[in-house]
Amino acid sequence: MHRLPTLLSGIFLVFLTSWLGLVAYPSLQLGRLTPVADADNGGSLPPTYGGQAIAGQRIYATEGCISCHSQQVRQTSITTSDVDRGWGVRPSVARDYLRDSTAFLGSRRLGQDLSNVGVRRPDAKWHFIHLYHPSTVCEGSLMPCFSDLFLVRKIQGQKSDDALNLTGEDAPKDGYEVIPTADAKNLVAYLLSLRHDYPLPEAPVKKNGAAK
Amino acid sequence: MLLRTLIISATVLWNLAVLLGTLAIFAGYSTGVEWLEYPGWASAMLLLSFLLIGIWAVLLFDRRSTGRAEVAQWYLVAAFCWFPWVYGTANLLLVWKPIQASAQGPIQSWYCGSLLALWLLPVALASAYALLPRLLGNHLNRRHLATLGFWMLLLLGGWNGMDRLIGGPVPAWMTSAGVVAGVLFLIPLFMISINLLGMVRKRAIVAGSISCRFLLMGLYALITVGVIGAIASLPDVSGAVRFTAFTEAKTQLLILGAISLPLFGLLYESLPQLLGRDCWSPVLSGRHYILTLVGLGMLVTLMLLGGLFTGLALADPTVSFLNITSYSYPFHVMECVAQLLLLIAALILGANITIALAGDYLLNKKTGK
Amino acid sequence: MNHDHHNNQHENGSEETSRPLSPWLVGAFMLALCWGGFYLAFNSGGFRQDVYESNAVNWAGGGVAAAAPVDPKVVGKRLYNQNCVVCHQASGMGVAGQFPPLVGSEYVLAEGNMGDNHLVMLVLNGLQGHFMVKGQAYNNAMVPWKQLSDEQIADILTYIRSDWGNNAPPITPDFVAQIRKETASATDSYTQEQLMAMPAMKPAASQGSAPAKK
Numbered sequence: 001m002h003r004l005p006t007l008l009s010g011i012f013l014v015f016l017t018s019w020l021g022l023v024a025y026p027s028l029q030l031g032r033l034t035p036v037a038d039a040d041n042g043g044s045l046p047p048t049y050g051g052q053a054i055a056g057q058r059i060y061a062t063e064g065c066i067s068c069h070s071q072q073v074r075q076t077s078i079t080t081s082d083v084d085r086g087w088g089v090r091p092s093v094a095r096d097y098l099r100d101s102t103a104f105l106g107s108r109r110l111g112q113d114l115s116n117v118g119v120r121r122p123d124a125k126w127h128f129i130h131l132y133h134p135s136t137v138c139e140g141s142l143m144p145c146f147s148d149l150f151l152v153r154k155i156q157g158q159k160s161d162d163a164l165n166l167t168g169e170d171a172p173k174d175g176y177e178v179i180p181t182a183d184a185k186n187l188v189a190y191l192l193s194l195r196h197d198y199p200l201p202e203a204p205v206k207k208n209g210a211a212k
Numbered sequence: 213m214l215l216r217t218l219i220i221s222a223t224v225l226w227n228l229a230v231l232l233g234t235l236a237i238f239a240g241y242s243t244g245v246e247w248l249e250y251p252g253w254a255s256a257m258l259l260l261s262f263l264l265i266g267i268w269a270v271l272l273f274d275r276r277s278t279g280r281a282e283v284a285q286w287y288l289v290a291a292f293c294w295f296p297w298v299y300g301t302a303n304l305l306l307v308w309k310p311i312q313a314s315a316q317g318p319i320q321s322w323y324c325g326s327l328l329a330l331w332l333l334p335v336a337l338a339s340a341y342a343l344l345p346r347l348l349g350n351h352l353n354r355r356h357l358a359t360l361g362f363w364m365l366l367l368l369g370g371w372n373g374m375d376r377l378i379g380g381p382v383p384a385w386m387t388s389a390g391v392v393a394g395v396l397f398l399i400p401l402f403m404i405s406i407n408l409l410g411m412v413r414k415r416a417i418v419a420g421s422i423s424c425r426f427l428l429m430g431l432y433a434l435i436t437v438g439v440i441g442a443i444a445s446l447p448d449v450s451g452a453v454r455f456t457a458f459t460e461a462k463t464q465l466l467i468l469g470a471i472s473l474p475l476f477g478l479l480y481e482s483l484p485q486l487l488g489r490d491c492w493s494p495v496l497s498g499r500h501y502i503l504t505l506v507g508l509g510m511l512v513t514l515m516l517l518g519g520l521f522t523g524l525a526l527a528d529p530t531v532s533f534l535n536i537t538s539y540s541y542p543f544h545v546m547e548c549v550a551q552l553l554l555l556i557a558a559l560i561l562g563a564n565i566t567i568a569l570a571g572d573y574l575l576n577k578k579t580g581k
Numbered sequence: 582m583n584h585d586h587h588n589n590q591h592e593n594g595s596e597e598t599s600r601p602l603s604p605w606l607v608g609a610f611m612l613a614l615c616w617g618g619f620y621l622a623f624n625s626g627g628f629r630q631d632v633y634e635s636n637a638v639n640w641a642g643g644g645v646a647a648a649a650p651v652d653p654k655v656v657g658k659r660l661y662n663q664n665c666v667v668c669h670q671a672s673g674m675g676v677a678g679q680f681p682p683l684v685g686s687e688y689v690l691a692e693g694n695m696g697d698n699h700l701v702m703l704v705l706n707g708l709q710g711h712f713m714v715k716g717q718a719y720n721n722a723m724v725p726w727k728q729l730s731d732e733q734i735a736d737i738l739t740y741i742r743s744d745w746g747n748n749a750p751p752i753t754p755d756f757v758a759q760i761r762k763e764t765a766s767a768t769d770s771y772t773q774e775q776l777m778a779m780p781a782m783k784p785a786a787s788q789g790s791a792p793a794k795k
Contacts, residue, residue, distance in 0.1 A: 010363070014366045018370025022322035022374065025318075061244020074451070075387065081452075081527045081529055085526075085659065091379075092381040095314055096314075102245055102310060108460065139534065202631040385628045385635075387635050388620060389625075395613070532659075
């Protein structure tokens, strides 16, 4: 204990325990999980992301969404409130994050959990308005406005299809429209693809409201 | 000469990496991994700088070793061994060459737990073990406690990070490991604190030395962290309060209390020694001390209370989320006030250091050094 | 622990007394370790990689822990609070003369001439004009709620059928889906006459029998 070599080897061995359990084991086991076949629709589960959604993950990372939002539905043996709240039909498991480049698990819920937001809010237009000015669609929301993901520009000819349908104080000046940038579209595509509602071998989905 | 070059270049590189990494986050290059948001190149710079510091430390240790390692030295050796291992592994697997995301959760939690409990905390504890005997004019009276505390801290520190993933998308045994590690983590923290607090004999010494006061307050914070962590790791409690300010309060108390306060104590003790004279302004030092304690106490209390109420509301699925948001808003405002107090305290410390160093500079100029 | 007087003997700084640890401390320490061991043993799902619920102990290595089923009434209550409470109130009593009560309502309980299908239809497509509930006359409009999913509507209806003293069988999402499909051509809210023109359906008898077309 008093000499450096003893101390160093002791330290190394003790560190090794947590490294083995929390780094080596996940890398070798969880890190080698493969998709499973989707019996109902062909294809595989978890479903693959489209190109826009993959780009959207980068926007999610750089905009710092993880500092307020989580993306995990907790196991019901710890708490049933995540599932009861409608944030998911089943708890999330490791395989759900297979297709992500970064697992945005999150550690604060200043905003709602997003792991199934593609199921809860399937409307892209809602998401655009929400990102532009959250308290318009969610009164009392503390989420900051991500207006830098949008462009306010003069209407050229006809109003663009993408233009946000804003009313009241949010609406731009006459003759101007608010359109989402490519970043906004990618981010929303990513959000719409977030769903953990398919069954997996380790995470079956029970249909609720079963008949008497 | 080699030692000086090493440590100065390491310091410059470290500060440069921090500056550039922070600017990169603002510019939109954050990695999105919690506590590893610096882009890959910035963390590589940090790691390189640390390797230089590590080499410097090993050389220093080698040259001045008395043959028997003191408790403070155990902690420093452990911290220096651990940081490159943990930081390098975490960056490699999460940022530089990310592995499949299904495995990233436990690794990221391990990193967060290890960073605090096995890198920053040992450095702070090393300052406590090094300084308190000297300041209090006493000896460590229970070496067994120190040994046991040291090894248990090392054993549980990495596992303690799993309390961030209790109930998360990881196999059940990892959740249970997080619960057990979180609760048992109280033991080494308790042992270390009573080991050091047991050295206090005369209150007068404590009252007279500001670094002593900082060190002891840091130890009280450490016990509190252990208690909060143990409570927050229990499965039912975690089910309610995880993701709220309650668990964040533990992290903040650990960083701002158990780690920062002893390091402030170290600063207040070592700068006069470096400059060879008594350089601190007593008024500013006193203000810094009070404001830090008040700000920290306020912040942690508010976060614990606010987090508890928020967590209980979140656990009831009939309460809508926006209701919870508006309910917790006053807590956020007050936490902001507490953070402002801490900011003012930090500015006071900055002013104190500037005056001390400026005074030193002017003094040297006058004496023609 | 603070009262030791042995310390002053050792002045040379390189010796620290090594008094044995207090037995209370050791005892508490051992107890904590025991607790930790037992907790890990019984809550780790057999240390299997595919078991995520910590209350499943599969020592035999068989089967996979299933997620606990969600109680539709809890979800339904939350959805009710978000969508219906504005008019029908948290007590289910509505507002006299304006919004009908759900407590003891024949629409909700499918009593008399009312069937489960009537309840689902009016939630999906709305109700307007004069109508009677529990002998009281109302003249109001209920907006259609077809934007909610089958599961959500089924949960809400199951909830209102089970609270405030109501006691009626739950509504299944499949039944809501069936009614939605059959009434897909409805463009306007029903009046009470139109609703009652369709034969009542109780789910047990509904398999295979088609209601009158609107």
